Every structure is written in C-alpha cells, then in structure tokens.
Amino acid sequence: MNALVLSGKKIMWVVSGCVLFAALLFVFNSFGGSIPTFSGEDADEEVRTVNLVTGEFKAETADGEEIEAYRWDPGTIFAEKGEPFKLSIYGVNGEQHPFVIEGTDQQGIVHQGKETVVDLQFDKKGVYRLICTTHTDFETDGPMIAYIVVGD
Structure with missing residues (x-):
C-alpha cells in the first residue's frame, strides 16, 4: 500500500501556499474583482x-x-x-x-x-x-x- 508521506518542509510549503492564495483572494474580492490604478471619486485627489x-x-x-x-x-x-x-x-x-x-x-x-x-x-x-x-x-x-x- 502506497501512503502519502509529507515531511515537515512539504507541509510548510503547502500551508504557505494556501495562506498566500487566501490573501490574494481577499485582496482581489475587496476591490470587486479588480484593483484600481486610478480613482477620481475622492475630491481631494490630484488631477x-x-x-x-x-x-x-x-x-x-x-x-x-x-x-x-x-x-x-x-x-x-x-x-x-x-x-x-x-x-x-x-x-x-x-x-x-x-x-x-x-x-x-x-x-x-x-x-x-x-x-x-x-x-x-x-x-x-x-x-x-x-x-x-x-x-x-x-x-x-x-x-x-x-x-x-x-x-x-
């Protein structure tokens, strides 16, 4: 029987990847699916x-x-x-x-x-x-x- 064996280093990489993916999802969804490069909504912003x-x-x-x-x-x-x-x-x-x-x-x-x-x-x-x-x-x-x- 072949068992999946994960070392501590592999587990760290998998967890790090999941955390990074979750952070990217949060940022992406916070901006409604896009990240603005310019917004003219704030009257105090420069031209x-x-x-x-x-x-x-x-x-x-x-x-x-x-x-x-x-x-x-x-x-x-x-x-x-x-x-x-x-x-x-x-x-x-x-x-x-x-x-x-x-x-x-x-x-x-x-x-x-x-x-x-x-x-x-x-x-x-x-x-x-x-x-x-x-x-x-x-x-x-x-x-x-x-x-x-x-x-x-």
Whole structure:
C-alpha cells in the first residue's frame, strides 16, 4: 500500500501556499474583482497626469536610403468628458516639436530634454488630435499625431 508521506518542509510549503492564495483572494474580492490604478471619486485627489514622450523611428531601405518618422508615445489617450487632466510631454527625440490640439486653443512647443505640461478638459465627447506642426506628413517625417479619445 502506497501512503502519502509529507515531511515537515512539504507541509510548510503547502500551508504557505494556501495562506498566500487566501490573501490574494481577499485582496482581489475587496476591490470587486479588480484593483484600481486610478480613482477620481475622492475630491481631494490630484488631477490625473498622462505622460507622453516624443519618439523617432529610423530605418534604411533596400537601396540604402535612410527613412525616419517621429511619433508621440503613447499614440492614443483616453479621457472622460468633463475630466480635468494634465498632459506631460517629455522631449526625447527631435530638437523641438511645436504642437496644436485640434478643437481647442491649446498649443505649445516640446523641446528635447524638457517637459511641457498642458492642462486639459474636454466638454464634448469625440476624438481630438495632438498634431506636431513640423511633422505633418510623410515628406516631413510624420505624421506625428496622437489621438485623445473623450468618452462619456
């Protein structure tokens, strides 16, 4: 007859695993099945900051031509209608990137090695484009466009 024999070390591992599993279950269920990364429910909380960087892709074609494109990263930002938030843009690639945000009077310049902060709040849902006015199309190593998606 084969009996299951557990040493003290094995019992300790099994008990530790059960305790860890129970703790994870407690934490997971305490948040209704999800763990929030941001909650706008507390009026004393700071305004949410969305971080972007300027980026550049470079490549060489089969015939030796160097091509490049500038991008905002991330390329899509989500916000709620009426939600105030800050856009913090850090210039990594490119000396400067003058920009506008369509549908607003917001404009500015992101300089390499510097942070540019823009306070935003949209009262209408829709898609607003953050456009670098230097890199507007393929001929100018663009388009350098990010999308701000505003929902209900």
